[in-house]
Amino acid sequence: MMHCTMDDVLALAAGEGSAWARQHVAGCPACRAELEALYQRVAQLKALPVRRPARDRWPAVRNAVVAERRRRRERWGVSGLAAAAVLAGLLVFRPFWTKPVDAAELARVKEQSATLEQQLQRYDPNGRVTSGRSAALAAALEDRIAVIDGELAQLGPAQAQARPADLVTLWQQRVELMEQLVSVHVTRAAYVGL
Amino acid sequence: MTISLAVPDILVARAKSGDLEALEALYRAFETPVYNLALRVLRRPEDAEDVLQDTFLEVVRSIKQYRGEGHLWGWIRQIATSKALMRIRQDRVRETEELHEESAVGAGNVGGAGEMRGTEGMSPGAVPAQIDLERAFERLSETSRAVVWLHDVEGYTHEEIAEQMGKTVSFSKSQLARAHVRLRRMLDEGVAR
Numbered sequence: 001m002m003h004c005t006m007d008d009v010l011a012l013a014a015g016e017g018s019a020w021a022r023q024h025v026a027g028c029p030a031c032r033a034e035l036e037a038l039y040q041r042v043a044q045l046k047a048l049p050v051r052r053p054a055r056d057r058w059p060a061v062r063n064a065v066v067a068e069r070r071r072r073r074e075r076w077g078v079s080g081l082a083a084a085a086v087l088a089g090l091l092v093f094r095p096f097w098t099k100p101v102d103a104a105e106l107a108r109v110k111e112q113s114a115t116l117e118q119q120l121q122r123y124d125p126n127g128r129v130t131s132g133r134s135a136a137l138a139a140a141l142e143d144r145i146a147v148i149d150g151e152l153a154q155l156g157p158a159q160a161q162a163r164p165a166d167l168v169t170l171w172q173q174r175v176e177l178m179e180q181l182v183s184v185h186v187t188r189a190a191y192v193g194l
Numbered sequence: 195m196t197i198s199l200a201v202p203d204i205l206v207a208r209a210k211s212g213d214l215e216a217l218e219a220l221y222r223a224f225e226t227p228v229y230n231l232a233l234r235v236l237r238r239p240e241d242a243e244d245v246l247q248d249t250f251l252e253v254v255r256s257i258k259q260y261r262g263e264g265h266l267w268g269w270i271r272q273i274a275t276s277k278a279l280m281r282i283r284q285d286r287v288r289e290t291e292e293l294h295e296e297s298a299v300g301a302g303n304v305g306g307a308g309e310m311r312g313t314e315g316m317s318p319g320a321v322p323a324q325i326d327l328e329r330a331f332e333r334l335s336e337t338s339r340a341v342v343w344l345h346d347v348e349g350y351t352h353e354e355i356a357e358q359m360g361k362t363v364s365f366s367k368s369q370l371a372r373a374h375v376r377l378r379r380m381l382d383e384g385v386a387r
Contacts, residue, residue, distance in 0.1 A: 005371070006371040006372075006374050006375045006378075007367065007368075007371045009374075010367070010370060010371055010374065034378075037378065038374060041327060041346075041374070041377060041378075042346045042347075044327050045327065045331065045342070045343070045346050045347050046346070046347050048234075048327075048328055048331075050226060050227075050230050051226075051229065051230050051233045051234075051242075052225075052226050052229065052230075053225060053226070053229040053239075053242070053243055053246055054239060054243075055243060057225070057243055057246050057247040057250070058218055058221050058222075058225075058250075060247055061221065061247055061250045061251055061254065062214060062218070064251055065214070065217070065251070065254050066214075068255075069212075
């Protein structure tokens with residue numbers, strides 16, 4: 001005599017059993033017992049005691065959150081300083097620049113950088129679910145961007161005038177890192193369907 | 195599970211604004227169900243605690259994305275499940291566990307699904323005490339435990355489990371069937387005692 005498989009029994013329990021299985025179980029005490037045993041197992045699994053964590057993990061979560069917020073504030077603080085310094089330099093020294101090609105390139109990479117910043121803000125990476133690996137990669141890129149912002153801030157208007165190529169190079173590097181950062185976040189978002 | 199998982203909207207709104215006290219209140223409200231789910235799937239308390247921590251780090255980072263559609267517990271549970279399943283995927287050492295489990299249930303197991311059909315005088319036997327079921331459940335592989343717990347206890351559909359695990363619906367169904375065959379066999383043979 002053919003009996004139900006566990007697949008059949010599970011399908012019956014879910015109300016999706018085949019016509020053969022429904023008919024068979026009505027006349028087969030063994031398979032009816034199997035179905036009843038399944039119901040009991042599931043009920044007992046649901047009734048297993050609730051386990052509680054032995055240690056409080058909130059302090060660790062809180063510390064990580066506070067550290068992340070501090071780091072973000074510092075990064076944006078440095079970025080703001082860098083942007084202000086470069087803007088001041090441009091306003092003061094722009095008329096005296098003698099290399100129009102550098103000025104054009106500088107304007108281009110700065111615009112590119114601003115576009116990428118906007119793209120990143122629209123995506124709002126701080127409010128999204130991300131994997132540990134993506135987060136680590138993003139953090140490394142953010143650190144490198146912060147270093148470049150610091151260098152831009154230190155360059156100052158006088159040196160920027162004397163070495164416009166250095167200024168352009170730094171902005172180009174910034175754009176390159178920003179592109180990678182956007183890619184990390186947006187690729188991840190596309191991958192998980194966010 | 196009889197824990198109340200209702201959370202006032204005002205608390206969620208405060209948490210979304212980054213209020214640490216509100217975020218801690220959410221943690222207190224959901225730490226037990228998150229830990230319990232992770233422990234049932236992963237079995238080791240230290241792993242479950244890590245999942246608990248990772249889950250709430252993610253909750254804090256992503257709470258602004260929660261639109262209030264569906265119960266907050268459903269949203270947090272999805273993150274917790276994802277973290278627990280990620281840990282299973284990452285921990286290659288545990289692949290050996292499955293081999294241990296296969297040998298524990300005996301050489302006669304030919305893969306669960308077809309083994310009952312065609313057997314005469316099948317006798318499932320009475321379901322033993324709850325403590326035995328708990329032990330038998332713990333002897334399943336992590337993947338089997340995850341599928342059984344998510345489907346039978348948390349109420350996930352096979353489609354949802356397949357999506358979370360990155361597998362097919364038939365994988366989820368066959369894992370569940372195999373797991374129940376093993377549970378029944380262990381309980382009948384007293385392996386868990």
